[in-house]
Amino acid sequence: MIPKVLLVNDDAASLLALESLLSEATRAQHYQLLKASSGHEALRMVLTHDFAVILLDANMPGMDGFETAEAIHSHPRSGAVPIIFITAHYGDERHRLEAYSKGAADYLFTPVIPQVLQTKVAVFVDLTRKNLELQAKTRELSLLNQDLRVQRVQDLERINRALEQEVAERKVAEQRAQALSIRDPLTNLVNRRSLIAQLEHAVAAADRHGGEFALLFLDLDRFKQINDTLGHEVGDELLRQVAARLLAAVRVSDVVARLGGDEFVVLLEGRGAGANAARVARKIEQAHTRPFEINGQRIATSTSIGIGLYPQDANSAAQLMKNADTAMYHAKQHRRGSIEFFREELNTRERERAQWVAELHAALAGRQFELLFQPRAALPDGAVAAVEALLYWRHPRHGLIAAARFLPDVADNLLLEQVCEWMLGAACAEVAAWRAASTAPAAQVAQVVMAVDLALLQIRPELAARVLAHLRGCKLPAGWLELEIPEHLLLDTRDSAAVLHKLKAAGVRLTVDDFGSAGAALAMLRDLPLDAIKIDRAFVRAIGIDRGTDMAAAIVHLGRALGLRVLAQGVHTTEQLAVLKSLGCDEYQGELLSPPLPAAAMLALLQARTTHQITSLNPHQAALSTPKKRGQSR
Numbered sequence: 001m002i003p004k005v006l007l008v009n010d011d012a013a014s015l016l017a018l019e020s021l022l023s024e025a026t027r028a029q030h031y032q033l034l035k036a037s038s039g040h041e042a043l044r045m046v047l048t049h050d051f052a053v054i055l056l057d058a059n060m061p062g063m064d065g066f067e068t069a070e071a072i073h074s075h076p077r078s079g080a081v082p083i084i085f086i087t088a089h090y091g092d093e094r095h096r097l098e099a100y101s102k103g104a105a106d107y108l109f110t111p112v113i114p115q116v117l118q119t120k121v122a123v124f125v126d127l128t129r130k131n132l133e134l135q136a137k138t139r140e141l142s143l144l145n146q147d148l149r150v151q152r153v154q155d156l157e158r159i160n161r162a163l164e165q166e167v168a169e170r171k172v173a174e175q176r177a178q179a180l181s182i183r184d185p186l187t188n189l190v191n192r193r194s195l196i197a198q199l200e201h202a203v204a205a206a207d208r209h210g211g212e213f214a215l216l217f218l219d220l221d222r223f224k225q226i227n228d229t230l231g232h233e234v235g236d237e238l239l240r241q242v243a244a245r246l247l248a249a250v251r252v253s254d255v256v257a258r259l260g261g262d263e264f265v266v267l268l269e270g271r272g273a274g275a276n277a278a279r280v281a282r283k284i285e286q287a288h289t290r291p292f293e294i295n296g297q298r299i300a301t302s303t304s305i306g307i308g309l310y311p312q313d314a315n316s317a318a319q320l321m322k323n324a325d326t327a328m329y330h331a332k333q334h335r336r337g338s339i340e341f342f343r344e345e346l347n348t349r350e351r352e353r354a355q356w357v358a359e360l361h362a363a364l365a366g367r368q369f370e371l372l373f374q375p376r377a378a379l380p381d382g383a384v385a386a387v388e389a390l391l392y393w394r395h396p397r398h399g400l401i402a403a404a405r406f407l408p409d410v411a412d413n414l415l416l417e418q419v420c421e422w423m424l425g426a427a428c429a430e431v432a433a434w435r436a437a438s439t440a441p442a443a444q445v446a447q448v449v450m451a452v453d454l455a456l457l458q459i460r461p462e463l464a465a466r467v468l469a470h471l472r473g474c475k476l477p478a479g480w481l482e483l484e485i486p487e488h489l490l491l492d493t494r495d496s497a498a499v500l501h502k503l504k505a506a507g508v509r510l511t512v513d514d515f516g517s518a519g520a521a522l523a524m525l526r527d528l529p530l531d532a533i534k535i536d537r538a539f540v541r542a543i544g545i546d547r548g549t550d551m552a553a554a555i556v557h558l559g560r561a562l563g564l565r566v567l568a569q570g571v572h573t574t575e576q577l578a579v580l581k582s583l584g585c586d587e588y589q590g591e592l593l594s595p596p597l598p599a600a601a602m603l604a605l606l607q608a609r610t611t612h613q614i615t616s617l618n619p620h621q622a623a624l625s626t627p628k629k630r631g632q633s634r
C-alpha cells in the first residue's frame with residue numbers, strides 16, 4: 001500500500017497548480033495524489049481512502065474548509081488524519097486560529113512556497129509510510145503469532161495424542177498382564193495361580209459356613225505319545241479342545257483350570273459335593289468318548305480323574321490338591337480313563353510306593369536282584385528255543401518277589417533304567433557263563449537264545465549302543481540275545497525305528513511283547529525290523545472262552561501275514577497249548593512248560609536235553625510233549 005495525499009480546492013486552476021507543484025515529489029516519494037473539488041467530495045473520499053495528509057482550501061463555497069475539516073475529524077474513520085489548510089493571506093490571525101481549533105496540523109498561505117509545501121507533505125507522507133510499515137509489521141507479527149499459536153496447539157494436540165495412545169497401550173498391557181496372571185494363555189482357562197487363590201477362598205468359605213466342595217484332578221492319558229507322533233501343535237489344539245469340552249461339562253459357576261502340561265482341575269462348590277463330583281466326572285469321561293477332530297484327523301484320548309472332597313479328605317487347599325492328585329494317579333494305575341475318589345488308604349499306598357522306591361535304590365546298590373530263567377519251547381516238537389530272563393528281588397523282609405510285584409508302581413525313570421541296565425548285563429553274563437561251562441555235546445546251550453524283557457525301558461537313541469556294549473563285554477554273538485519290547489513302546493516310532501534298525505543290523509532278535517495290548521498300527525509293525533510277536537497273555541487266557549480262540553487265531557494269522565514268528569506266553573493249560581499248536585503258533589512259554597528256574601537249574605536242564613526236546617518240568621504235563629525235530633514247525 002502506498003500513502004495517499006488529498007488536494008481539496010473548489011478552484012480548478014489552483015488545484016492544477018498545486019498538483020503540478022507536487023507532481024515531482026509524488027514520483028520521488030512515491031505517493032498517490034487524489035483531488036476533490038468540494039468539501040462534500042472530500043468527505044466522501046475520506047470514507048473510502050486513508051490519507052497521509054489532506055491539503056484543504058479554507059475558502060470554498062457551500063461547505064468551507066473549516067466545516068469540512070470539522071466534519072472529517074468528527075468521523076471515526078478519519079478523525080486523526082492531518083489537515084493542512086491552504087488559504088490566502090489575511091491580515092488577522094483569526095482564520096489561522098480557527099483552522100488550528102478545527103484540528104489543522106499546519107497552515108499555509110498562497111502563494112505557496114513549493115519547497116515548504118513539498119517538505120510538509122513529505123513529512124506526513126513519510127510518517128504515514130512508517131505507520132503503514134509498522135502496521136504491516138504488526139500484521140505480520142500477529143500472523144506469525146497466530147501461526148505459532150496454531151503450531152503450538154498442533155504440538156500440544158500431537159503430544160496429547162501420543163500420551164493418550166501410551167496410556168491406552170499401557171492399559172491394554174496391564175489388562176493382558178492381568179489376564180495372563182489369572183488365565184492360561186493356551187486354553188484361556190484359569191491358571192494354576194488363580195486356581196489356588198480360588199481354592200483358598202473356597203476353603204475359607206466352607207470353614208465359615210460349614211459348607212463343602214469337590215476338586216477333580218484330571219490328567220490326559222498318553223498325551224506325550226500324541227505330542228510325539230502328531231506334533232506339538234496338534235497337542236496344543238487337543239488341549240484347547242479338551243478345555244472346551246470340560247467347560248461344556250460343568251456349570252458356569254464351576255471353575256475349570258489348567259495347571260500346565262496335560263493336567264486340569266475342576267472346582268465344584270455347592271451342596272452335595274460328592275454326588276455332584278461323581279456326576280461331573282462321568283460327564284467328562286463321557287465327553288472323551290467322542291474322538292477329537294484335528295486337521296482332519298480323528299484323535300482318541302481319555303482322561304484319568306481323581307476326586308478330593310473338602311473337608312472330608314483334607315484340611316487345607318494344598319492337601320486337597322495333593323490328595324486329588326494321588327487319587328488321579330491311582331485311577332491311572334488301575335485303568336487309564338477311570339475315576340477314583342480319594343481315600344486315606346491311597347496315601348498309605350503312596351507311602352508304601354515311596355518306600356518301595358527307596359528300598360529299590362538300596363537293592364540296586366546291595367545286589368539284591370536276581371534273575372530266574374523260564375524256557376520257551378518250539379512247537380510242535382517242544383525243544384527249548386529260548387530262555388527268558390525274569391527279574392526278581394530277594395527282599396530282606398518279603399523274600400523273593402517277582403518284578404511284576406514291585407516295578408509297576410515305580411515312576412522314577414532313572415531308577416527303572418538302572419534296573420534294566422543291571423538286568424541286561426546280568427542276562428548277558430549268565431549266557432556267557434553257560435557257554436563257558438557247556439561241553440561240546442551239550443549243543444543245546446549254544447543254540448539257545450536269551451530273551452530280555454525291556455518293559456522297564458524307554459527306547460532311547462543310546463539303547464542300541466548300550467545293548468551292543470554288553471554283548472561285546474561278554475564276548476557274545478548278537479544272535480544270542482532277543483529283546484522283548486512291549487507293544488506300547490513301539491508306538492512312538494520316531495525314536496524307536498532307528499534304534500531297532502541298529503540292533504537288528506547287529507544281529508539282535510526283536511520281539512513285540514504283549515502283542516494286541518496297545519493297538520499298534522499294522523503298517524507301523526510291517527515297517528519295523530521285527531522277528532516275532534508274543535501274544536499278550538490275556539488272549540492266551542481267553543482261549544476256549546467266548547471268542548477267545550478266534551482272537552488267538554486272528555493274531556497268529558496276523559503274525560504270519562507280517563512275516564513274523566508267533567510266540568505265546570502265559571500258557572497254563574493243556575487246552576490252551578493244544579489250541580495254540582493247532583493254530584500254528586511257533587513257540588510257547590508258561591507254567592505248563594516250566595516255572596522260572598534259578599540259573600544253575602536252567603543250565604542243568606539245557607545240558608540234560610541233548611535230545612533237543614523238553615517234555616515238561618511239571619510231571620503231570622509230561623504227556624503233552626511231542627518229540628520232533630526242532631524247526632519242523634515252520
Ligand SMILES: Nc1nc2c(ncn2[C@@H]2O[C@H](COP(=O)(O)OP(=O)(O)OP(=O)(O)O)[C@@H](O)[C@H]2O)c(=O)[nH]1
Pocket residue numbers: 186219220221222223224225227231232233234235236239260261262332336
Ligand atoms: N502340546 C503341548 N504339550 C505339552 C505342553 N505342556 C507339556 N506338554 C507335554 O505333555 C506331556 C505330558 O505327558 P505326561 O502326562 O507326563 O504323560 P502321558 O503321555 O500323558 O502319560 P500318562 O499321563 O501316564 O497317560 C509331556 O510330553 C509334555 O512335554 C503344552 O503346552 N503343549
